[in-house]
Amino acid sequence: MATPGISIAHDTMIKDSWARCREFGLDHRSLPAFGQLPPQQVCQLLERHRVLSLTAHQQVLPFYENILSNANCLILLADNQGQVLNSWGTQRFVEPTQGLGFVAGACWIEQAAGTNAIGTALAGEQAVHIEHDEHFLKANRFMTGSAAPIFDASRRLVGVLDLSSDSFLPPSYTLGMVKMISQTIENRLILDQFQNTHFQLTFNTGLDNLDSQWAGLLIFDESGHILCANRRADSLLGTSLLQASIDELFRTTLAEVLDQSNGQPFALQASRDNRFYGQLKRPKAPVLPLASLPRSGQPVAGALPMAVGFGDAKIEKAFEQAQRLLEKNVPLLILGETGAGKEVFVKALHQASTRAKQPLIAVNCAAIPSELVEAELFGYEKGAFTGAHHKGSIGLIRKAHKATLFLDEIGDMPLAVQARLLRVLQERCVQPLGSSEQHPVDIRLISATHCSLRDQVHRGLFRQDLYYRVSGLNLELPPLRERTDLPALVRSLWNQHREPRQTAGFDSHVMALFERHPWPGNLRQLSNVIQVALALADGELIGTAHLPEDFFADLEVCNHSGVTVKTADSPAVSGSYGNLNELLQACGGNISQLAKHLGVSRNTVYKRLRAQV
Incomplete structure (x- = not known):
């Protein structure tokens, strides 16, 4: 007979669990083998599941304080191996001989503790309630327990939540409670990621x-x-x-x-x-999607953030390689034209790493005056130089301790600063200006440049020894004109910048021009063009008349380079445009119709007409 309030399948779950216990060699008189981990291994266990523990604590505590605080019960969080991570409530009902089962690191899998809420919920990957006498081991029959598994955003079983008590709370109540709290934890894990x-x-x-x-x-x-x-x-x-x-x-x-x-x-x-x-x-940030969180500190192969790309093979390969090597503390050097998305790529890498909870310290080496680079990077003692802050500064490298340091445009770093950076990377210590004290640092290093550092080395502008320190793996991001995911990028940026009422999208002529444009400014230029077009279209279908003038100037340069640009139903648009007056007469004197026919803006038509006078 199934326990009242529990499904018919409950009896089958208990019978199957007891059969497994006998196969494990247990009998009813066996004592639970909870195991006692050394303190160091307990610390490692808790650190490994820090995100799950923190998320569970934030969700469990309100339920316990508002609903369960007057009940003689204990809530346990265990990982997917049945090891206890955290607890809330009272242990007053726990048998003194069983106290070791309710501390961090104790193991409740069926092989160790027989039929029990945690172990049986893990074995069946579903919620379960275990009454006093349904525990296989007599030593555990002082309590009842309900437990529900916890799955992460990728539907991986990552833990289990248990509510145990010696009281006779209705099974449907305790089972419903753990189901509700575990669902809350799962929702929070999803939302925190996405x-x-x-x-x-x-x-x-x-x-x-x-x-x-x-x-x-x-x-x-x-x-x-x-x-x-x-x-x-x-x-x-x-x-x-x-x-x-x-x-x-x-x-x-x-x-x-x-x-x-x-x-x-x-x-x-x-x-x-x-x-x-x-x-x-809607998304709170203009970045579309981040990679899945790594499991057990390992990167997830092929988890490409859409902030970085939408399926371009070169970028997929670069991101997968970068994820793997960054976790192994190999320095990365990102190469690519200005505006190609190097910073976005690095931010996505950091967010997908095991150091995502720590800050990404980004330094634009080209933007800091050469006289201040040393002080900004390495820090300084108070009074180290004229104009120094009276409290001193720890510097950006020390701010990146236990985090990720991103040196953008590293090729513009002065040679004197390169020597000091090399020493930091070799010794993993920073000595602030005006100080004799060395400060250890643990950093993961990513650098980026739009120029060839090898050429810089040959020209004597970049130290060869530093080059080999920062370029453990060189990754080159393709320019926008070579990417295969341009249409998806256009849709993403359009959706990012548009207002809710702007749903019309792009004219086919515009998309054809986008496909043929050289995009010298890469993603940054594409984003600007789409923002301008949305503002000018004001809710209408985006046509060529809504594109900025310099967009067409780049197309003309492309044409003069021997590239023919065509719209969907117009003749080739050459740099000279032929005799525009004749074309205008053919369009009945309608400037807008001629501009659309040529795939250019009305301003461009006016300019060309004036030039032909």
């Missing part, structure tokens, strides 16, 4: 429960592809959501969803006719 960088859609059956932890949660990118979903979303929609899209799941278009006001509820109908209320939240 909410600043992606669109977030919460949906539920009623307006009053949109903010509930039981609401469905979808994370999707600017093209509508689902990147992550909580398990509640699976349950509400009755399907697995990975690889799905907004258009497939709901009877609405992506544009209609994106047109909703930020945070305002709206009606939503699923493709299976279920009716919901939804709430859209």
